[in-house]
Amino acid sequence: MNAAPxxxxxxxxxxxxTPELHYLDSAATAQIHRLALDAVVRHETTRRANxxxxxxxxxxxxxxxxxQARQTAARFLNATSTDEVIFTSGATASxxxxxxxxxxxxKAGDRVVISVAEHHSNFVPWQMLRERTGIELALIPxxxxxxxxxxxxxxxxxxxxxxxxxxxCSNVTGAWTDVATLVTAARKVGAKVLLxxxxxxxxxxxxxxxxxxxxxxxxxxxxFGPGGVGMLWGRGELLAAMPPFLTxxxxxxxxxxxxxxxxxxxxxxxxxxxPIAQAVGLxxxxxxxxxxxxxxxxxxxxxxxxxxxxxxxxxxGLRLLGPEAQEARAPIVSFEIPGLHPHDICQVLDAHQLALxxxxxxxxxxxxxxxxxxxxxxxxxxxxDEADIAALLDGLGFVLRELA
Ligand code: PMP
Numbered sequence: 001m002n003a004a005p006x007x008x009x010x011x012x013x014x015x016x017x018t019p020e021l022h023y024l025d026s027a028a029t030a031q032i033h034r035l036a037l038d039a040v041v042r043h044e045t046t047r048r049a050n051x052x053x054x055x056x057x058x059x060x061x062x063x064x065x066x067x068q069a070r071q072t073a074a075r076f077l078n079a080t081s082t083d084e085v086i087f088t089s090g091a092t093a094s095x096x097x098x099x100x101x102x103x104x105x106x107k108a109g110d111r112v113v114i115s116v117a118e119h120h121s122n123f124v125p126w127q128m129l130r131e132r133t134g135i136e137l138a139l140i141p142x143x144x145x146x147x148x149x150x151x152x153x154x155x156x157x158x159x160x161x162x163x164x165x166x167x168x169c170s171n172v173t174g175a176w177t178d179v180a181t182l183v184t185a186a187r188k189v190g191a192k193v194l195l196x197x198x199x200x201x202x203x204x205x206x207x208x209x210x211x212x213x214x215x216x217x218x219x220x221x222x223x224f225g226p227g228g229v230g231m232l233w234g235r236g237e238l239l240a241a242m243p244p245f246l247t248x249x250x251x252x253x254x255x256x257x258x259x260x261x262x263x264x265x266x267x268x269x270x271x272x273x274x275p276i277a278q279a280v281g282l283x284x285x286x287x288x289x290x291x292x293x294x295x296x297x298x299x300x301x302x303x304x305x306x307x308x309x310x311x312x313x314x315x316x317g318l319r320l321l322g323p324e325a326q327e328a329r330a331p332i333v334s335f336e337i338p339g340l341h342p343h344d345i346c347q348v349l350d351a352h353q354l355a356l357x358x359x360x361x362x363x364x365x366x367x368x369x370x371x372x373x374x375x376x377x378x379x380x381x382x383x384x385d386e387a388d389i390a391a392l393l394d395g396l397g398f399v400l401r402e403l404a
Pocket of ligand 1: 028091092093167170198199362
């Protein structure tokens with residue numbers, strides 16, 4: 001009925017090799033697709049050389065592969081130009097890049113608006129910027145269901161606001177952000193919008209132009225690609241006006257003992273040797289993602305999520321965090337069971353071949369706002385099926401018998 005086509009699970013080498021595993025932690029790291037792994041191996045065994053430096057054929061082949069990966073990423077994002085696409089080591093690096101480089105164009109008294117629902121990687125860099133420059137940092141609160149409380153926007157997004165930096169989708173509650181409303185509010189006052197797409201990009205190709213945003217950050221390891229690589233997309237004219245973040249080789253125009261000039265973007269923001277094979281692997285994953293029927297995948301994931309929520313709601317005392325409405329959330333479900341610590345829950349589940357995450361999920365302000373310190377999270381990706389959900393519900397039965 002609702003099972004993932006066997007072939008789909010089989011396209012992921014780790015899952016194919018461990019048929020007994022119920023992997024429900026794709027919000028932390030999704031499994032790598034075979035095509036991405038193959039692309040990494042092919043690159044490392046046939047084209048391994050540094051980029052932007054060599055004049056020999058091997059280095060030229062590496063250059064070509066790396067720049068083709070940038071073109072693929074630009075298509076995945078519907079960017080206007082490949083020059084707007086920067087390879088980083090991951091979403092965290094992308095967000096820090098914006099906080100330093102765009103942050104470097106802000107002055108004391110300018111306001112950056114984030115939300116209570118942010119992952120720490122879109123929280124702490126702005127606190128650090130506040131310490132360095134004296135910007136004002138304001139928080140969009142969340143509702144009891146963990147959604148951004150947009151009624152508060154008029155007082156937060158006014159003429160002092162220079163940037164609105166929010167998550168596209170919460171890594172704890174799965175709540176999708178109403179990006180259109182935020183973009184409209186930001187545009188009215190000339191503020192820029194950064195979207196942390198770490199949880200969004202896994203759920204399909206993005207259209208940064210249609211979203212109307214200015215920056216988009218995501219990680220390769222959550223998009224069925226290798227670890228150690230991520231992306232930052234930024235509007236061309238903004239990137240051109242930004243100073244670099246990291247400095248060193250590859251990002252300069254000219255260096256003299258007196259001063260240095262910068263290369264144009266994207267090279268200005270890619271100091272040092274980039275994650276070359278990882279970028280090539282990520283491009284293979286993104287290419288594969290672009291070939292999929294996303295409406296069908298979303299419908300399947302939503303059905304699995306509903307099934308999971310129905311089962312969880314039958315557990316006495318269990319508290320679900322996040323929005324009630326299915327369409328308001330990605331297939332990420334966090335919950336608390338009174339008296340049971342998520343680490344203990346996850347350990348018992350692990351003994352039953354279930355991989356889930358428990359803890360504060362790098363979102364302590366959000367958990368505090370929801371009245372929780374820690375919680376257990378199950379996240380569904382396109383390779384999960386009904387057997388995974390049934391195993392989770394059975395596993396929680398064992399948890400209750402063993403621990404409660
Ligand atoms: N933002 C969100 C919403 C996330 O879920 C994560 C990863 N959990 C990050 C940022 C950071 O991503 P990474 O660890 O890949 O840099």
